[in-house]
Amino acid sequence: MEMDVKQMVAWFRHYADVLDDQKALLTELDAAIGDGDHGANMARGWRAVKEGLHEFSGNVGDSFMLVSKTLISKVGGASGPLYGTAFLRMGMAVKGKDAIELSDWPKLLQAASDGIAQRGKVSGGEKTMYDVWKPLSDGLMLRDDFEGEQSLVRWLAQTAAAKAEETKELRATKGRAAYLGERSVGHPDPGAVSTSLLFKSLQSTLAPD
């Protein structure tokens, strides 16, 4: 079982639509602890990804690269470079491949997670998107009991949602939210929430209930 490039494109298109629907929520979350631009930035960036996919022909590695380049050029603030790096590293991890096999997922998540850590200079617990990506990477390294893509993506979506929720309890020590100190507690990190939506979109694409 594997995920081919058509399914990748379907995932990215679906996520663009989800972001458009959830723009107000992400804006509200970012307004609480940041500058309130995360919803608009992500929706704009992924709308550009969706447009770029109209003329796309390439393999799965190329599809990650298209997302990376588009986000780096279209998404402002910290999110563009961080997501751009995550997709760049995932593209490098499956460079030249026509499909993502079940055994590729641990290295994909590790590549993304390591890229975010380096680019964002984070190590975990700072209340950033890394607090979702890192546990996904760590969790996949420990598990080899998934029966197929569907069970794997369900686990990714559930774990990402739980970890995004857990960022509520963290005190921000990176980015604009760090200026709020203790007052950042009680609000989830917007980048953690947009990451959880990415994996929820993956589940909706590959394993709809």
Ligand SMILES: [Mg+2]
């Ligand atoms: Mg912002």
